[in-house]
Amino acid sequence: MIKKIIVVEDKTEELQKACDLVMAKGFMPLACSTNEDAVDTIKKYQGKGLVGILTDLHFPVREGGSPEGASGLHVVYKALEAGIPVVICSNIDHHKADWANDLVGAIEKATGKKVAGFVQDSKNWERALGLLLNENKGD
Amino acid sequence: MEKKDLKVLVVGEFEVINAAIQIAVDLYGVQCEVVSIEDAEEIIFVGDYTHIIVALERDDDREKGIIFHNLLKIRLPAWRKSAKLFKAGISNVTADDYIRVPSNVMDDIATKIILA
Structure with missing residues (x-):
């Protein structure tokens, strides 16, 4: 079975960057651009070679929607609930990220599981993937 | 691209449509495989298909x-x-990316061959 990583990002260029990195590590990326795609893909591949999820914070709930809400937090909830490692990768300014950190903390408390990482300030997919694969121990 | 280099994958859940498309593609001497939606992604990811046809059906x-x-x-x-x-x-769709399979042929294949 091919090992897979879900990548959730609505901006084409960023999605491609992340997917290229995932493929370079030998995984099959499952690209998603909406919350709906991501949740369906988690359901479809849970227990079928899915090793983790990289997700942006802001993207539309469904195709054609606007990326106003923090849909990534719903993906985080679904991932932790299913016991799948997840890393958030966002360009959110860490000085203004208290609300997001609080909500991630609330999800962790509710599910009893921790996110594998929350990359802030820039979409550093390489770092996010390293955190997901537990390769950044020296950081 | 030469005909021998063409490789078609038909993805769908309805055997009658899948079979009809595969037969039609085969008539042209082009490599063609059929797979269900469930199994399609891994096959596409590792494969080198030149054309992918997603067969849509009812409901x-x-x-x-x-x-x-x-x-x-x-x-x-x-x-x-x-x-x-x-x-x-x-x-009855005329879009460039839509392959229309005549429904009377489909009904005949279904009733006289597959469901007989």
């Missing part, structure tokens, strides 16, 4: 086919795949 299967077709629009470029993507079905 739930149609919805499933449309969702899968939309997903492939995102996933094919993400996998650096340049396969051309088509839809196929029995509706």
Whole structure:
């Protein structure tokens, strides 16, 4: 079975960057651009070679929607609930990220599981993937 | 691209449509395989298909086919795949990316051969 990583990002260029990195590590990326795609893909591949999820914070709930809400937090909830490692990768300014950190903390408390990482300030997919694969121990 | 280099994958849940498209493609001496939506992604990811046809059918299967077709629009470029993507079905659609399978042929195949 091919090992897979879900990548959730609505901006084409960023999605491609992340997917290229995932493929370079030998995984099959499952690209998603909406919350709906991501949740369906988690359901479809849970227990079928899915090793983790990289997700942006802001993207539309469904195709054609606007990326106003923090849909990534719903993906985080679904991932932790299913016991799948997840890393958030966002360009959110860490000085203004208290609300997001609080909500991630609330999800962790509710599910009893921790996110594998929350990359802030820039979409550093390489770092996010390293955190997901537990390769950044020296950081 | 030469005919021998063409490789077509038909993805769908309705055997009658899948079989009809495969037979039609085979008539041209082009390599053609058929797979269900469930198994399609891994096969596409590791494969080197030049054309992918997602067969749409009625009701739930149609919805499933449309969702899968939309997903492939995102996933094919993400996998650096340049396969051309088509839809196929029995509706009277004239879009460039839609392959229309005549419904009377489908009904005859279904009632006289497959369901007989």
